[in-house]
Amino acid sequence: xxxxxxxxxxxxxxxxxxxxxxxxxxxxxxxxxxxxxxxxxxxxxxxxxxxxxxxxxxxxxxxxxxxxxxxxxxxxxxxxxxxxxxxxxxxxxxxxxxxxxxxxxxxxxxxxxxxxxxxxxxxxxxxxxxxxxxxxxxxxxxxxxxxxxxxxxxxxxxxxxxxxxxxxxxxxxxxxxxxxxxxxxxxxxxxxxxxxxxxxxxxxxxxxxxxxxxxxxxxxxxxxxxxxxxxxxxxxxxxxxxxxxxxxxxxxxxxxxxxxxxxxxxxxxxxxxxxxxxxxxxxxxxxxxxxxxxxxxxxxxxxxxxxxxxxxxxxxxxxxxxxxxxxxxxxxxxxxxxxxxxxxxxxxxxxxxxxxxxxxxxxxxxxxxxxxxxxxxxxxxxxxxxxxxxxxxxxxxxxxxxxxxxxxxxxxxxxxxxxxxxxxxxxxxxxxxxxxxxxxxxxxxxxxxxxxxxxxxxxxxxxxxxxxxxxxxxxxxxxxxxxxxxxxxxxxxxxxxxxxxxxxxxxxxxxxxxxxxxxxxxxxxxxxxxxxxxxxxxxxxxxxxxxxxxxxxxxxxxxxxxxxxxxxxxxxxxxxxxxxxxxxxxxxxxxxxxxxxxxxxxxxxxxxxxxxxxxxxxxxxxxxxxxxxxxxxxxxxxxxxxxxxxxxxxxxxxxxxxxxxxxxxxxxxxxxxxxxxxxxxxxxxxxxxxxxxxxxxxxxxx
Amino acid sequence: xxxxxxxxxxxxxxxxxxxxxxxxxxxxxxxxxxxxxxxxxxxxxxxxxxxxxxxxxxxxxxxxxxxxxxxxxxxxxxxxxxxxxxxxxxxxxxxxxxxxxxxxxxxxxxxxxxxxxxxxxxxxxxxxxxxxxxxxxxxxxxxxxxxxxxxxxx
Numbered sequence: 001x002x003x004x005x006x007x008x009x010x011x012x013x014x015x016x017x018x019x020x021x022x023x024x025x026x027x028x029x030x031x032x033x034x035x036x037x038x039x040x041x042x043x044x045x046x047x048x049x050x051x052x053x054x055x056x057x058x059x060x061x062x063x064x065x066x067x068x069x070x071x072x073x074x075x076x077x078x079x080x081x082x083x084x085x086x087x088x089x090x091x092x093x094x095x096x097x098x099x100x101x102x103x104x105x106x107x108x109x110x111x112x113x114x115x116x117x118x119x120x121x122x123x124x125x126x127x128x129x130x131x132x133x134x135x136x137x138x139x140x141x142x143x144x145x146x147x148x149x150x151x152x153x154x155x156x157x158x159x160x161x162x163x164x165x166x167x168x169x170x171x172x173x174x175x176x177x178x179x180x181x182x183x184x185x186x187x188x189x190x191x192x193x194x195x196x197x198x199x200x201x202x203x204x205x206x207x208x209x210x211x212x213x214x215x216x217x218x219x220x221x222x223x224x225x226x227x228x229x230x231x232x233x234x235x236x237x238x239x240x241x242x243x244x245x246x247x248x249x250x251x252x253x254x255x256x257x258x259x260x261x262x263x264x265x266x267x268x269x270x271x272x273x274x275x276x277x278x279x280x281x282x283x284x285x286x287x288x289x290x291x292x293x294x295x296x297x298x299x300x301x302x303x304x305x306x307x308x309x310x311x312x313x314x315x316x317x318x319x320x321x322x323x324x325x326x327x328x329x330x331x332x333x334x335x336x337x338x339x340x341x342x343x344x345x346x347x348x349x350x351x352x353x354x355x356x357x358x359x360x361x362x363x364x365x366x367x368x369x370x371x372x373x374x375x376x377x378x379x380x381x382x383x384x385x386x387x388x389x390x391x392x393x394x395x396x397x398x399x400x401x402x403x404x405x406x407x408x409x410x411x412x413x414x415x416x417x418x419x420x421x422x423x424x425x426x427x428x429x430x431x432x433x434x435x436x437x438x439x440x441x442x443x444x445x446x447x448x449x450x451x452x453x454x455x456x457x458x459x460x461x462x463x464x465x466x467x468x469x470x471x472x473x474x475x476x477x478x479x480x481x482x483x484x485x486x487x488x489x490x491x492x493x494x495x496x497x498x499x500x501x502x503x504x505x506x507x508x509x510x511x512x513x514x515x516x517x518x519x520x521x522x523x524x525x526x527x528x529x530x531x532x533x534x535x536x537x538x539x540x541x542x543x544x545x546x547x548x549x550x551x552x553x554x555x556x557x558x559x560x561x562x563x564x565x566x567x568x569x570x571x572x573x574x575x576x577x578x579x580x581x582x583x584x585x586x587x588x589x590x591x592x593x594x595x596x597x598x599x600x601x602x603x604x605x606x607x608x609x610x611x612x613x614x615x616x617x618x619x620x621x622x623x624x625x626x627x628x629x630x631x632x633x634x635x636x637x638x639x640x641x642x643x644x645x646x647x648x649x650x651x652x653x654x655x656x657x658x659x660x661x662x663x664x665x666x667x668x669x670x671x672x673x674x675x676x677x678x679x680x681x682x683x684x685x686x687x688x689x690x691x692x693x694x695x696x697x698x699x700x701x702x
Numbered sequence: 703x704x705x706x707x708x709x710x711x712x713x714x715x716x717x718x719x720x721x722x723x724x725x726x727x728x729x730x731x732x733x734x735x736x737x738x739x740x741x742x743x744x745x746x747x748x749x750x751x752x753x754x755x756x757x758x759x760x761x762x763x764x765x766x767x768x769x770x771x772x773x774x775x776x777x778x779x780x781x782x783x784x785x786x787x788x789x790x791x792x793x794x795x796x797x798x799x800x801x802x803x804x805x806x807x808x809x810x811x812x813x814x815x816x817x818x819x820x821x822x823x824x825x826x827x828x829x830x831x832x833x834x835x836x837x838x839x840x841x842x843x844x845x846x847x848x849x850x851x852x853x854x855x856x
Contacts, residue, residue, distance in 0.1 A: 209787070632745075
């Protein structure tokens with residue numbers, strides 16, 4: 001195909017362009033993006049060449065269709081900024097349609113701090129290409145070559161001449177679809193008017209008035225609310241069941257099909273009560289592991305390691321050391337605990353099903369629903385309203401499959417909104433893990449040896465970061481180790497790995513009698529790492545002192561999703577009880593070009609606050625498949641009374657494309673608090689969360 | 703037990719024919735068609751379902767509608783006057799004192815009650831007054847700042 005071919009495209013592959021009224025729709029072909037894995041896309045039967053869709057309406061409003069979803073991270077606004085920048089329209093003329101599988105380009109899911117970093121370039125290129133299409137139309141209209149045209153605020157005009165036409169006028173009376181696959185030129189940093197600014201969030205009014213719709217807020221006529229029979233523990237099997245008492249409740253529908261037992265009623269509370277009338281007996285397996293024995297189990301279950309990084313020779317490294325330190329770090333299971341539990345509404349019409357789902361993966365859900373119902377994905381539409389928090393937990397959506405099955409069976413709209421207890425029971429927890437490190441320093445305080453073994457946390461955040469001539473990073477993983485599901489939890493694995501690495505670095509600094517900030521800088525050559533360390537030291541007014549100094553100051557740094565972060569924490573420790581209070585958190589972050597500084601700052605603040613949880617209080621207790629913390633009465637998450645003073649600094653680096661922002665500032669929180677605890681009282685904590693008992697124990701032992 | 707319950711809902715006289723044991727949360731979210739109050743935990747531990755009954759914040763998930771006889775109920779939908787947002791809503795919106803927004807209606811109503819009782823709260827009074835409302839995104843810092851800014855305007 002001619003690369004400059006602007007002819008009508010074949011659109012019969014998708015229903016996208018069946019919009020009513022006039023306007024211009026642009027489907028963009030981008031050859032060089034890795035956003036869509038071709039293998040996956042082809043397996044799904046989707047076109048591999050459409051990465052971004054834009055529609056310019058007759059009213060001049062621009063609609064951007066993105067497969068990403070809004071769960072609080074602010075990407076509705078930041079994607080609109082990128083689109084407005086490239087299209088040269090005002091931000092308030094942009095409307096976003098997110099996560100609708102009928103309308104939006106395929107997307108793998110909203111996770112991994114990838115929206116801006118990975119999808120952003122595709123979105124920008126798509127919108128820049130759409131601008132080119134509009135300019136071509138304007139050139140025809142005005143009778144001048146494209147290169148004589150300029151565009152600002154949706155108005156195309158002739159440079160140094162007469163003639164202007166608006167996008168709205170170009171779209172009027174049109175009903176055309178265009179595709180373009182030539183190289184589109186992105187706007188240069190120095191020309192930015194939308195990117196790099198902090199407009200107010202698009203969702204602000206809806207979210208403060210109660211108008212914002214989440215999956216559970218969508219109501220359909222005749223809708224039934226379902227409650228589903230659950231096993232008391234993971235691994236239990238249903239031995240007997242009697243649903244007759246539930247069936248006797250007026251208006252209750254009981255479904256008992258292929259292992260799915262549900263009671264449905266228009267009134268949620270009637271369904272709740274009817275579920276209580278279901279008599280079920282389960283065979284419960286003997287627990288083999290619990291929250292105290294899990295770490296031995298993990299190390300024993302994953303003997304074979306895979307070496308990810310290797311440098312020099314460990315034996316030679318050991319020989320170069322004047323001091324070697326060997327420690328083991330432990331991390332438990334942590335719940336995602338989004339405030340909105342997993343929710344889905346499913347509605348069947350003829351052979352098609354539409355679902356409103358609280359999901360990070362609308363296209364994944366579409367495929368899973370299709371497989372579950374044994375229908376074609378084209379018969380399934382997933383719509384994603386606002387999502388009430390995800391953090392990785394809403395990449396898995398069995399509630400959508402449950403709602404789909406129940407709606408398919410009953411032929412009525414069915415809402416499944418998990419209870420908080422179901423939400424926690426079926427959560428894909430942050431994985432328990434173990435890290436063993438043997439490391440050493442020479443007489444000058446330089447790290448010569450780094451022998452790192454991580455069990456079940458993977459390698460995200462396991463890079464050495466520092467200049468170490470003799471190093472090995474080995475990851476041990478196996479299947480079937482956990483007694484229940486685990487999955488990606490905001491900064492997956494990195495929270496564990498960086499806790500271990502940065503604690504070990506601190507231990508070596510203390511061994512050497514060197515200030516921990518100075519020790520890091522002495523061993524770091526990466527300029528981006530040094531820049532965030534220096535920035536956080538300045539912002540926190542760091543004055544050097546070897547730990548433990550009694551001041552309660554800790555430092556830690558990390559790299560996640562392409563972004564560098566460094567933190568300083570100030571804590572107080574009640575030495576009689578071991579209670580830790582974080583008084584102050586300072587964070588410096590370097591994330592390349594910043595699309596929305598205020599939005600990035602919100603994510604940093606959110607990461608810091610959420611991170612207090614896994615560091616200080618969050619830990620799922622269990623006996624085998626019996627999850628003992630199911631609701632907020634025993635599963636404590638950070639509250640207002642835990643809030644420290646928070647200061648954030650964005651370190652400028654406009655030489656680098658935008659990097660991730662949703663997760664990086666959480667990955668050091670365990671480490672920085674552990675190091676601050678040590679500095680406060682000399683107690684070195686090795687197990688997250690740092691309970692008062694463990695902190696007090698360290699003081700006694702120290 | 704089926705009861706006739708008369709109360710004011712966001713300033714409007716409302717009559718409900720209902721089993722008095724039902725919880726206010728699900729009655730609001732179903733036949734009263736007000737979905738601003740959210741289900742978060744079902745045991746009055748998170749505050750997402752907070753509404754005001756006679757000016758007091760209550761956890762509507764455990765609040766039986768039988769207790770509403772002659773009461774004055776305000777939900778998040780009733781806080782703005784026509785199109786004019788309440789200063790708390792404005793400050794939450796302008797300062798980005800929310801992320802996912804699921805806890806926001808409960809946060810704003812809890813803060814509304816706090817400021818009604820204590821128009822000039824100290825920061826520590828805000829922290830303790832809001833402690834029963836959970837936010838998982840970590841918007842706490844800006845929520846506190848929004849409440850302080852709204853207090854300064856009220």
